[in-house]
Amino acid sequence: MTAFWKTIAVARKELRQIRRDRRTLLILLFVPAFFLLVYGYALNFDIRHVRLALQDNDHSAASRELVSAFVNSGYFDLVADAPSPTAIDRLIDRGDVRAVLVIPARFGSDVVAGRSTAVQFLVNGDNANTAATVVGYATGLISTVSTRYEVLARLTSPAGPVLSVEPRVWYNPELRSTLFLVPGLIAYIAMLTAVVSTALSIVREKEAGTMEQVRMSPIGAVPYVLGKTAPYFVVSLVSSMSIVVAAILLFDMPMRGSWVVLVGVVSLFLVGALAFGLLISSIADSQQVAFQVALLTSFLPTLMLSGFIFPISSMPAFLQVVTYVVPARYFLVALRGVVLKGVGPAVFWQDLVALAVFAVVILALASVRVRRQWA
Amino acid sequence: MGMTRLGHIIRKEFLELRQDPRLFGIVIIAPIVQLTMLGYAATTDVRNVPLVVVDQDGSSESRELVSRFDGSPSFDVVDRVSTTDLVDEYLNTGTAWMALDIPANYGERIRAGQPTTVQVVADGTDANSTNVALGYAGTLIASYARELASPPGRTLAPLVSADVRVWFNPQLESKDFMIPGILALLLLVVTTNLSSMSIVREKELGTLEQLNVTPIARWELIVGKMLPYAFIGVIDVLLVVFVALYWFEVPLRGSFVLLLAMCHVYLLTTLGLGLFVSTISSTQQQAMMTASFFFLIPMVFLSGFVFPIENMPEIIQPFTYLIPLRYFLVIMRGIFLKGVGLEILWPDALALLAWGVGILVLATLRSSKRLA
Numbered sequence: 163m164t165a166f167w168k169t170i171a172v173a174r175k176e177l178r179q180i181r182r183d184r185r186t187l188l189i190l191l192f193v194p195a196f197f198l199l200v201y202g203y204a205l206n207f208d209i210r211h212v213r214l215a216l217q218d219n220d221h222s223a224a225s226r227e228l229v230s231a232f233v234n235s236g237y238f239d240l241v242a243d244a245p246s247p248t249a250i251d252r253l254i255d256r257g258d259v260r261a262v263l264v265i266p267a268r269f270g271s272d273v274v275a276g277r278s279t280a281v282q283f284l285v286n287g288d289n290a291n292t293a294a295t296v297v298g299y300a301t302g303l304i305s306t307v308s309t310r311y312e313v314l315a316r317l318t319s320p321a322g323p324v325l326s327v328e329p330r331v332w333y334n335p336e337l338r339s340t341l342f343l344v345p346g347l348i349a350y351i352a353m354l355t356a357v358v359s360t361a362l363s364i365v366r367e368k369e370a371g372t373m374e375q376v377r378m379s380p381i382g383a384v385p386y387v388l389g390k391t392a393p394y395f396v397v398s399l400v401s402s403m404s405i406v407v408a409a410i411l412l413f414d415m416p417m418r419g420s421w422v423v424l425v426g427v428v429s430l431f432l433v434g435a436l437a438f439g440l441l442i443s444s445i446a447d448s449q450q451v452a453f454q455v456a457l458l459t460s461f462l463p464t465l466m467l468s469g470f471i472f473p474i475s476s477m478p479a480f481l482q483v484v485t486y487v488v489p490a491r492y493f494l495v496a497l498r499g500v501v502l503k504g505v506g507p508a509v510f511w512q513d514l515v516a517l518a519v520f521a522v523v524i525l526a527l528a529s530v531r532v533r534r535q536w537a
Numbered sequence: 538m539g540m541t542r543l544g545h546i547i548r549k550e551f552l553e554l555r556q557d558p559r560l561f562g563i564v565i566i567a568p569i570v571q572l573t574m575l576g577y578a579a580t581t582d583v584r585n586v587p588l589v590v591v592d593q594d595g596s597s598e599s600r601e602l603v604s605r606f607d608g609s610p611s612f613d614v615v616d617r618v619s620t621t622d623l624v625d626e627y628l629n630t631g632t633a634w635m636a637l638d639i640p641a642n643y644g645e646r647i648r649a650g651q652p653t654t655v656q657v658v659a660d661g662t663d664a665n666s667t668n669v670a671l672g673y674a675g676t677l678i679a680s681y682a683r684e685l686a687s688p689p690g691r692t693l694a695p696l697v698s699a700d701v702r703v704w705f706n707p708q709l710e711s712k713d714f715m716i717p718g719i720l721a722l723l724l725l726v727v728t729t730n731l732s733s734m735s736i737v738r739e740k741e742l743g744t745l746e747q748l749n750v751t752p753i754a755r756w757e758l759i760v761g762k763m764l765p766y767a768f769i770g771v772i773d774v775l776l777v778v779f780v781a782l783y784w785f786e787v788p789l790r791g792s793f794v795l796l797l798a799m800c801h802v803y804l805l806t807t808l809g810l811g812l813f814v815s816t817i818s819s820t821q822q823q824a825m826m827t828a829s830f831f832f833l834i835p836m837v838f839l840s841g842f843v844f845p846i847e848n849m850p851e852i853i854q855p856f857t858y859l860i861p862l863r864y865f866l867v868i869m870r871g872i873f874l875k876g877v878g879l880e881i882l883w884p885d886a887l888a889l890l891a892w893g894v895g896i897l898v899l900a901t902l903r904s905s906k907r908l909a
Contacts, residue, residue: 358825
């Protein structure tokens with residue numbers, strides 16, 4: 163029997179085992195697409211309808227105008243009145259409002275007379291990201307209002323500022339964070355599905371004692387490892403491609419590049435991820451250890467070190483180096499490249515090479531581990 | 538009598554844990570290592586945005602504008618080119634996220650005091666960071682414009698200025714917000730995982746039958762199995778809280794005692810959840826799938842760990858109340874950053890406690906039915 167047929171034999175045996183465990187198979191096939199539906203819809207960084215409380219100590223036409231500039235922007239919802247400092251404390255402590263706008267007395271008379279004045283803007287900073295965006299909205303709105311009064315008071319030329327900026331955004335003109343997050347979600351779900359599906363496969367045989375039987379049979383380590391990977395590869399490729407298609411249909415994710423390249427990129431990533439699960443399985447002595455290691459190495463690192471949510475370029479230098487061993491990092495560059503930018507391997511070939519190296523090295527390591535245990 | 542039997546089970550579980558020293562090492566060391574690394578990763582602060590400059594003008598005025606960008610910590614000028622066509626390459630490869638395009642007659646118009654516009658082209662793939670970076674660019678240019686419009690040597694202050702005060706986290710450090718969340722997730726991964734395998738392993742190995750014929754009561758079996766895991770959980774709590782406080786110096790403004798107490802209530806929910814998974818699964822593989830797909834992943838995304846619940850669509854928001862981590866995060870962030878106590882946090886504390894007790898009772902009931 164050639165190595166090829168041995169591989170097929172192991173794959174058939176594994177396939178039978180997958181078929182018998184209906185719950186696992188259903189989870190692997192359908193849960194990923196369901197996840198994408200829920201999370202793709204739920205997750206975004208687009209900050210709208212910030213709950214705002216107001217303390218208006220002026221009650222003039224000008225103060226009302228400032229407040230309506232906030233409300234009409236669509237970014238703020240006026241939900242409460244904060245007549246006193248203790249009321250402000252309470253509202254922010256309990257999380258009833260995210261921000262408070264305090265307009266000083268004499269605000270109206272000051273701006274009309276052209277005297278400088280300041281309004282206070284208090285923000286709950288517990289979520290730094292949201293807070294920074296909210297501060298940006300508020301300072302922008304206040305500076306627009308200011309410019310209007312400066313023109314009225316003839317402090318500035320009515321022609322507007324001497325220098326202005328015209329922003330143009332490529333690839334994602336409406337800056338929908340969904341378009342950024344959905345590829346990340348695809349990578350995350352694919353990584354977990356793949357690692358989780360193979361992490362127990364070898365160690366289960368060890369625990370059940372069937373490993374001895376496999377060892378006695380004339381199967382080499384490499385066909386054994388490949389045969390274990392192949393069925394899960396088919397299952398996870400089906401589920402990964404179904405989430406890609408779901409993303410395109412449900413979230414208007416553009417598909418600007420080539421499908422062939424996309425399938426290639428996804429396959430390369432999956433082989434690496436499945437092999438990683440196998441490696442864990444070949445090292446662990448019990449299923450419990452395998453599960454623990456699989457989760458600890460993929461659950462949070464893929465989320466946080468891949469560029470899914472947190473930009474790698476903002477991380478400290480030593481950590482940027484660590485991200486080079488996270489395969490999802492390369493996958494995300496390639497996936498976003500194909501899908502959002504419509505570029506091909508000419509642009510992201512380095513990431514493809516990295517993915518291929520990862521897959522081959524991990525598969526080789528897993529085979530070596532299995533061979534050593536059999537010896 | 539009951540206590541001795543309970544004692545035997547606890548001893549048996551500890552012996553099993555000891556037999557697998559690797560597991561013990563993993564559950565103690567991995568959370569610390571992960572927290573120390575991931576704590577640095579969790580930054581949504583946007584810095585060093587790679588910028589490519591298209592200076593079609595090449596005047597001293599255009600160089601002055603570029604130096605403003607270069608001098609700002611938000612931007613990092615990676616290259617200067619002379620024509621707009623070259624920008625494509627930079628944005629496609631991701632070498633630059635943003636391009637500043639200065640038109641040919643820029644210097645001339647500025648000298649003449651004529652209004653002029655520069656273009657900023659941004660890669661919108663990372664919508665969140667791009668939004669922030671565009672804000673930086675806009676502010677930078679606006680303040681430079683104000684300087685240009687002002688008489689030499691004196692910059693006109695705006696008529697209405699914003700006096701912004703950020704509470705709880707004045708430097709807007711995302712680590713202070715994220716680290717309590719990472720801590721909670723690590724505890725969840727380690728402890729849920731341990732207990733989710735607990736009963737199902739005995740089922741798979743066939744040893745559960747043996748335990749069934751002994752005079753051990755169900756609750757003794759469950760308590761005996763959970764206590765060693767709870768012990769590991771408590772060690773983990775102390776270690777990760779220590780790392781958060783002393784390594785990352787996350788400010789602890791509230792009560793340390795309350796913080797530890799709430800961590801233990803949280804452990805009830807994570808252990809109970811694992812136990813529940815263990816009772817509804819017949820193989821360890823099923824337990825792993827069920828735990829990771831139906832519990833762990835939803836917890837990451839729907840708890841408000843990274844993605845604020847207030848941003849989610851109205852239909853999704855009610856579902857987040859089913860997630861115990863949601864309450865724990867409110868409590869942790871409340872104690873760490875806001876320094877509030879039970880007078881404000883009691884609804885969340887109560888919900889968390891109810892969740893923990895509820896799931897433990899449910900799991901015990903289910904396992905009694907299974908074992909009987």
